[in-house]
Amino acid sequence: MTVDQIGTDAELEELYRDLSAVDLSPLWTITEQLLTPAPRPRAIPWLWSAATMKPLARRAIQLVPVERGGERRVLSLQNPGLGGLPYAVGTLWGALQCLGPREVAPAHRHSPGAIRFVLEGEGVFTTVDGDACDMHPGDLVLTPSMNWHDHVNGGDGEMFWFDGLDLPMVQALDSIFFEEYPGPGESQPEPAEHNVSERVHAGGTRYVDGAVSGVLSPRHSKLMVYRWADTAAQLDRLAASSDEPLLSVEYADPQTGASVLPTMACAAYRVRAGRRSVPVRRTGNAVHVVFTGHGSSVIDGRRFDWGPGDMFVVPSWSVAEHFTDEAAGEHADVFVVSDAPVLRALGLYREQVLAGPQRPSDTFSPR
Ligand code: GTQ
Ligand code: FE2
Helix, strand or coil, rough: CCCCCCCHHHHHHHHHHHHHHHHCHHHHHHHHHHHCCCCCCCCCEEEEHHHHHHHHHHHHHHHCCCCCCCCEEEEEECHHHHHHCCCCEEEEEEEEEEECCCCCEEEEEEECCCCEEEEEECCEEEEEEEEEECCCCCCCEECCCCCEEEECCCCCCCEEEEEECCCCHHHHHHCCCEEEECCCCCCCCCCCCCCHHHHHHHHCCEECCCCCCCCCCCCCCCCCCCCCHHHHHHHHHHHHHCCEEEEEEEEECCCCCCCCCCEEEEEEEEEECCCCCCEEEEEECCEEEEECEEEEECCCCCCECCCCCCCCCCCCCCCCEECCCCCCCEEEEEEEECHHHHHHHHCCCCCEECCCCCCEEEEECCC
């Protein structure tokens, strides 16, 4: 209670009981929880290590078949701040997906959009509305809202990739739709030619320089695959022309220059060897997936050490800076997916660069 009291305690309590009994809530008792001076995300900075996730994913490959109904063998990142919700951060789903040799994840479509960033293995293609997109480590594959998609492992090895979905956002907007592929068959027919979107739509600007800018377009990119060799070439080009500690490119729709999906922006970061980025905070949530190299991030005063295949989250308005070890002498490449286009479109995007490096009070120990 922050306002002056006029009646007796008993009268006031009676008023609150009567309000509650008819489904009304007095704002003056909850103002400070609702209108916080700055964002207070329930999700907390967190890291899931590849060393922990991969053996568990392998056990799931042994024990759990990929079938209609379950649809996917996916381990979702469950942020401990979210009270049991299977979300990496409040607005984004993040997960490790795996397919064993010759397995097929059946075709379906849904209103949440998805992106895949390939971590390890060969032999899988994802068919997106009839276009079979081959997946190799470091590639980004899009499966936009309501596009049919299935994953086919035609090879003899396991394959692992990261999934990012706008599922929590679409859920918050009460707009989830899901359909199984009507067939014939559980997956879409394999076309004679793969990677058609690349042949048709790879012309144009597929990358824009800078941190996740996330300019929104209500439609998605028609290019469904961005190859690691092209992403790495962009980072190499920036490294040759700039002295920044952190180099970044955003994957773009080659026709509009906008983010790859209306709801999600994807970026690749390169943290230079022995360098440290300035601490920054932004509105909006981001999931980071380490592709190559080792480094550390300080997020809200806590140090997170990471290496290939590790995944970590930077919730809205958390201060984050990234660095690599001087001694290691190698840079690190990190894939980032965020909800920045939504914040931009709604006029909610803010960014603040902080003065000095954070002095971490502790180091996170992964479970
Ligand atoms: O691969 O279609 O991580 O539908 C979550 C939901 C992956 C997929 C996820 C999905 C998929
Ligand atoms: Fe799906």
